[in-house]
Amino acid sequence: MTGHVLVFLLCIHLFKAQQLITNCKNERSDLWKPNTKDGLPIRKFINSFTFTTAQPQNNREELKYKLDIITGRVAVVRGANGISWTQAGSLVRDGWLYDDPNNGYTLYVYPDFRTGILGNFNLIGELIQGQPVKIIQYRYNIRSLSSLERALFFSRCSLNILQIKISQPKETSPKFRYEKMTSFFAGSQPTVMDPMERMNVYIGNTNMGEGVFAKKDLFPFQLICYYSGLFISHEDAKTMFSNMSLNELKTNSRYLVNYNSTHLLDVPSGNLAQFRSSLGHKVNHSFRPNSRFVHARSPRFGNVTAIESLTFIKRGSEVLISYGYQNISNPFLDWYK
Template structure:
């Protein structure tokens, strides 16, 4: 795998001062630079292929990992284990680290259900609880307080955060944006905040709470999964069209084919959910947009509004399809180089 692919897939900084993970010993708990240590470990494992496998979700079988994995439409997920020496298992949720990881024991490879931990791609935040078919069902937020090498596999020290809050799986649909809509996703809460945009006339925007490395997850873009004909109508005024078309993303056309998503499906954030008092589970809809009214009217005249494309005005970032732990398949905003306080 070339350097460009390493950056695309792993989004790793160059780290030289972190001790390698000894395959035959248990190390001391490390509570400094936890994320960098885990990133470096993953980089070494992917490069060497040591203890790395591909797990087939359809038949629960493991296959050898190969370096051309990302160039192919291979739907199997990367799995790391050292069964002879360790009970710990790490498994990618999707094809990219921006989808997060499942962390648990060897039962993860055999059972359809059990108690495991979803680790967000920041490698600092997680959700610990009950899973069915590798999907989080309900549980509590956890913080990664420490990590150590245990027989060649990284072990995590997890601490429960906000035990009074139980997160539950709830896929967003055309009619349901979520019963937890007034809670901020744990990763969002650690990563971004809402403020007045520095772009004139843009209203509110999201700002970075911390420094992001290239390819880091900044924010999730969630909302109602619907179709344009459900909110863009032929009899709308210019102002109504501009308002209705200002908070949606063409989801289906940008999804990988193996997701089997209708290409006309969009993610929309209508009123009143544009107000963070009413919806703040994900904050990607607060990215500043630029939707040309002329383009909306053009397709309105042709009665072909389903072809309207969203036009994001986002600097130093890109949007990609990703998998949220309890909301399911969404869009992620991925970082370029963003200093603290950068506005989108």
């Protein structure tokens, strides 16, 4: 839905004093190139937004942009060809909405820059319905230059925007939509895996039971998986657990994590046959973690807890996190070996 991706319009404003440029200025070709396994070319474009006070050259059309008034970061970029990239939330790990009016589609781009959800979105960027796809190619829109222009300016990006190509959604692919998590509802597709997680991780056996392992090399500060489920208020949790014995408490709170000052997150079941729409709850504890808890916005789950890498995690290695236990004598750590 063209034009439906300018989310959070009340929180962004046009900044006209400077001109926005991207790494498109360094490109010499507008040919389509294959996306890489780590999505690095697209990631570099997103990370390249910089400002200059120089006046635009006659052969360059100015890139339109808007800033997030809270963070000061670029929230929307739009090329002269109408293609736009809109930040899907206030954090980099929240992903982007890519709108291509020339080909008539809108895509949620996961922060791995390889995976997306092609679909329809409402005016505030929530997913109405969509299917998973892969981002397979990219190119920079570079206008053909005369020999004199090329000699004077090298390669100038008249459109200054990155364009992407995607795979066609499979007929058998699931159809996703945004669903608000509550204390009794964890989504209507509890056994359908998240498409980014399917690319990033797999479940394997450890001496502590099931664990999460890297399906590919994961780089520092990369979003690995989500921790979605049931949102339970602190007050409700006190009522639920007040009359339980220690053994009952350990059993019923094994996957319970703090979300914020008012709510906790839990999963409806630790059995993967019943719940695997996100796999964050299967990441095991370690006193030497290689990942951490963060907040992130998911197109399916909304604002949830997520797991982000702290260090380089080699393919096949277990993803480990600290649950905040101070020492191994904690009674809730009897499963830890």
